[in-house]
Amino acid sequence: MNNIVAIVGRPNVGKSTFFNRLIQRREAIVDSVSGVTRDRNYGKSEWNGKEFSVIDTGGYIKGSDDIFEGEIRRQVELAIDEADAIIFVVDVEEGITPMDDEVAKLLRKVKKPVILVVNKVDNAMREKDAFEFYNLGLGDYYTISGMSGSGTGELLDKLVEVLPEMPEVTEEVEPLPRFCVVGRPNAGKSSFINALIGEDRFVVTDIAGTTRDAIDTKYNRFGFEFNLVDTAGIRRKAKVKEDLEFYSVMRSVRAIEHSDVCLLVIDATRGFEGQDQSIFWLAEKNRKGIVILVNKWDLVEKDTMSARDYERKIREELQPFTDVPILFISALTKQRLLKALETAVEVFENRKQRISTSKFNELMLPIIEATPPPALKGKYVKIKYCMQLPTPTPQFVFFANLPQYVKDPYKRFIENKLREQYNFSGVPIDIYFRQK
Ligand code: GDP
Ligand code: GDP
Numbered sequence: 493m494n495n496i497v498a499i500v501g502r503p504n505v506g507k508s509t510f511f512n513r514l515i516q517r518r519e520a521i522v523d524s525v526s527g528v529t530r531d532r533n534y535g536k537s538e539w540n541g542k543e544f545s546v547i548d549t550g551g552y553i554k555g556s557d558d559i560f561e562g563e564i565r566r567q568v569e570l571a572i573d574e575a576d577a578i579i580f581v582v583d584v585e586e587g588i589t590p591m592d593d594e595v596a597k598l599l600r601k602v603k604k605p606v607i608l609v610v611n612k613v614d615n616a617m618r619e620k621d622a623f624e625f626y627n628l629g630l631g632d633y634y635t636i637s638g639m640s641g642s643g644t645g646e647l648l649d650k651l652v653e654v655l656p657e658m659p660e661v662t663e664e665v666e667p668l669p670r671f672c673v674v675g676r677p678n679a680g681k682s683s684f685i686n687a688l689i690g691e692d693r694f695v696v697t698d699i700a701g702t703t704r705d706a707i708d709t710k711y712n713r714f715g716f717e718f719n720l721v722d723t724a725g726i727r728r729k730a731k732v733k734e735d736l737e738f739y740s741v742m743r744s745v746r747a748i749e750h751s752d753v754c755l756l757v758i759d760a761t762r763g764f765e766g767q768d769q770s771i772f773w774l775a776e777k778n779r780k781g782i783v784i785l786v787n788k789w790d791l792v793e794k795d796t797m798s799a800r801d802y803e804r805k806i807r808e809e810l811q812p813f814t815d816v817p818i819l820f821i822s823a824l825t826k827q828r829l830l831k832a833l834e835t836a837v838e839v840f841e842n843r844k845q846r847i848s849t850s851k852f853n854e855l856m857l858p859i860i861e862a863t864p865p866p867a868l869k870g871k872y873v874k875i876k877y878c879m880q881l882p883t884p885t886p887q888f889v890f891f892a893n894l895p896q897y898v899k900d901p902y903k904r905f906i907e908n909k910l911r912e913q914y915n916f917s918g919v920p921i922d923i924y925f926r927q928k
Contacts, residue, residue, distance in 0.1 A: 782920075910923070
């Protein structure tokens with residue numbers, strides 16, 4: 493399981509610059525295939541062989557000119573709740589501002605590792621200016637220049653040193669599917685879980701200090717055995733019904749990372765909105781299986797909106813990853829709960845499937861021969877061989893003489909063909925072209 497690191501601080505101190513530096517190298521690898529970087533505020537980073545997830549809390553309130561102190565405060569509180577370590581960024585050019593003091597006051601009480609980072613220390617002169625930040629009462633600080641990258645190495649050494657040990661998640665020991673139920677506040681997540689499980693175990697249990705724990709609870713319902721991932725962020729009802737994208741993301745990161753298939757519950761009366769999209773992207777980015785459950789379907793006038801129209805609208809929002817099951821359910825009337833579970837299990841199986849290399853070549857090579865990649869600069873791309881990689885999530889590699897000439901539209905074409913031939917419904921897949 494990954495540690496989650498939250499970057500907090502007031503606007504313009506350089507959080508996103510630093511965040512981008514942290515995730516840069518990995519992102520280039522991860523997103524070179526899909527070609528889309530969706531959520532620019534969440535990513536994975538790695539240092540000294542330790543992988544962790546990073547969330548730039550500031551990224552979610554960018555754009556608004558006057559950010560209220562209350563808003564920063566709530567973000568910091570949520571970060572404290574949900575993250576394993578917090579990086580607090582301040583700006584040496586500006587010195588300590590009242591808002592910095594405010595944030596520091598919250599962070600001084602925290603039991604989790606907090607690292608104070610003085611940014612924009614671009615030259616030796618500014619090292620001296622950084623002294624004043626001792627006044628924040630957070631102890632030692634690290635000086636960096638997010639812009640040039642100087643100082644970030646030592647900071648990261650420290651960070652991975654203070655990150656708590658996370659329990660290893662072993663795929664082999666636990667072969668049961670791991671599901672999580674995610675969605676915006678009020679979508680009906682707890683109602684759905686209660687309807688499915690038939691116990692009121694998901695209501696308010698405010699257990700302090702258990703944020704890190706993701707608890708798998710084993711269930712057997714309708715003949716299906718599965719684990720439901722229960723994280724503190726989901727277990728605990730939001731004290732305030734926050735309706736910002738940030739809260740949904742922050743609260744679901746750990747559960748999504750920890751599961752195999754995400755059941756994304758959306759509120760039929762509201763449609764598929766920004767928050768739903770962020771959670772969807774989060775799951776996609778983590779290459780998790782996804783099932784979309786349009787809940788409260790009992791409330792929708794079927795004359796004005798048919799399931800088909802509704803589904804079409806959602807799929808437009810999912811582009812380009814549209815091969816996702818969408819079900820219309822009601823936690824209240826218990827409509828299609830069995831179907832929801834069945835579909836989640838199917839997606840789990842789809843995600844696990846292994847295609848034999850000979851069958852794969854037999855199917856794909858004729859398709860490629862009939863529609864080869866377009867020639868570029870008079871050169872022809874020849875694909876001779878392909879295979880599925882032995883990775884936990886479906887990845888396929890196609891060996892070509894000139895892989896760099898294969899562009900995104902052709903990759904999408906291949907992906908579509910692959911999805912026509914095999915059932916990868918609800919499963920993000922990766923396609924690579926490599927030199928033979
Ligand atoms: P955020 O609002 O905290 O995410 O801040 P940004 O990352 O958007 O940065 C705010 C401004 O500070 C931008 O103009 C950056 O170019 C600048 N900035 C970020 N890091 C540094 C740095 O290390 N040195 C200097 N001189 N400027 C920086
Ligand atoms: P959560 O915040 O996502 O866990 O949402 P809740 O399960 O607490 O549900 C929010 C509100 O929506 C509650 O008042 C529920 O009774 C109501 N609700 C949940 N599911 C349904 C449904 O399928 N139909 C109707 N009509 N109401 C629902």
